[in-house]
Amino acid sequence: MNTAAIPNTETKKRWTAQRVLHIASWAPNLFSLRITKPAGFLFTPGHYARLGLPVGDESPIWRAYSIVTAPHEEFLEFLVTVVVGGNMSRLLTGITEGAEIMVESAAMGFFVAAQLAPGETLWMLSTGSGVGPYVSMLREGSVCGRYRKVVIVHSVRTSAELAYTEAFRELAAQHAIEYVPVVTREAGATALAERVPLLVDSGTLAAHVGEKFDAETARVMVCGNPDFTADMRRVLSARGFVPCRRGLSGSMLFENYW
Ligand SMILES: NC(=O)c1ccc[n+]([C@@H]2O[C@H](COP(=O)([O-])OP(=O)(O)OC[C@H]3O[C@@H](n4cnc5c(N)ncnc54)[C@H](OP(=O)(O)O)[C@@H]3O)[C@@H](O)[C@H]2O)c1
Incomplete structure (x- = not known):
């Protein structure tokens, strides 16, 4: 040791x-x-x-x-x-x-849920280790009080990489949280298996969860692979979502994880 x-x-x-x-x-x-x-x-x-x-x-x-x-x-x-x-x-x-x-000694960052404007549903979208900050947010819990429903989406290549899956399932059993794992390279591992930007753009994710995904009511956090965050920015911008800027709340918030 x-x-x-x-x-x-x-x-x-x-x-x-x-x-x-x-x-x-x-x-x-x-x-x-x-x-x-x-x-x-x-x-x-x-x-x-x-x-x-x-x-x-x-x-x-x-x-x-x-x-x-x-x-x-x-x-x-x-x-x-x-x-x-x-x-x-x-x-x-x-x-x-x-x-x-x-x-x-000092923690830092701007990927903080309070930056988002109030809304009805909060969508926490992630790939790989980008799921990490959502674990902290959901364990702390105050986001659940600000939204009618929180949806946590975690996209990974193989099911072994679904880190904190038990923690998410436990939180979902106790709060208005829906956990949506997405495994993209292991046929049949999860109900959804396509990349998240495609799932959002096609309406498949919204239909799976049974909630609207529109700029009026939905607030979206995106964390992970930089290609994923770039793709999500395009998809969300085309749907009228507005980024959070310094001092101004918006409807979408991004963190590049690499
Ligand atoms: N430098 C860093 O800090 C850092 C951090 C994390 C990872 N990495 C490196 O990146 C490599 C892969 O990381 P990872 O295992 O986390 O896998 P990853 O390639 O980020 O894949 C994780 C999930 O994201 C999906 N994905 C990838 N690109 C996407 C895009 N443009 N839009 C939507 N979804 C997308 C993947 O789908 P598909 O299966 O369809 O690709 C998979 O479901 C590793 O070799 C690792 O070393 C570097």
Whole structure:
């Protein structure tokens, strides 16, 4: 077990050393990383934290990861995709429980549900590890009070990559939440198997859920693969959805996840 202490000699402490509590593998390329939470660490669901790992005598490598846990939970958790050839991925896949990891003191981000104008239904659309921020939002729960229904759509290649599927099913059993998994490369794994922009554009997703998907009543969050977010932007713009701009609420909100 790697328990080496990371020295922090900074006077202002832009970061603290935290400890890895648990690593849970979903698929060969996907795992959840649970770590201790810095004292007084504040964030809003949808925010990301920057994690750092030392590389010998060189400067540490830092990467941003969306927080999956809710603010009231006592630890921080992140959903990590292993990027082949990626420096941070190489370091993170070698990390073990008990090891130290650096966490920047301030969480950041604009992918916050409160940016959206009020509406009737909230559609949380995601691919791959882009589902992470929605886990935090739904565990915190305040979005459920602002919408008649919340629909969480998670598109992955294979069913093993449906991270947090049990958590979503449990939340859906207790609240006005509908969970729609979409597996695109495993015939028959899910009721819907086409790419999400196509499912929205054809009306198939709306029909499956039994709700309207229009700019008057629907609010849409989009998080994941940059090609997916670009495709969704085109589909939603053509239907009259308006992006959130600094200080101005809109009907669609995007986060590129890579
Ligand atoms: N650099 C990073 O931070 C980062 C983060 C995540 C992933 N990655 C890399 O990206 C690769 C794939 O990531 P992944 O496993 O999450 O798979 P992915 O290619 O993002 O696929 C996940 C889901 O998104 C769908 N999808 C892909 N492109 C789409 C588009 N333009 N519109 C709508 N849906 C789309 C896929 O459908 P189809 O099956 O139809 O393609 C699949 O259902 C991995 O090799 C990983 O290393 C990099």
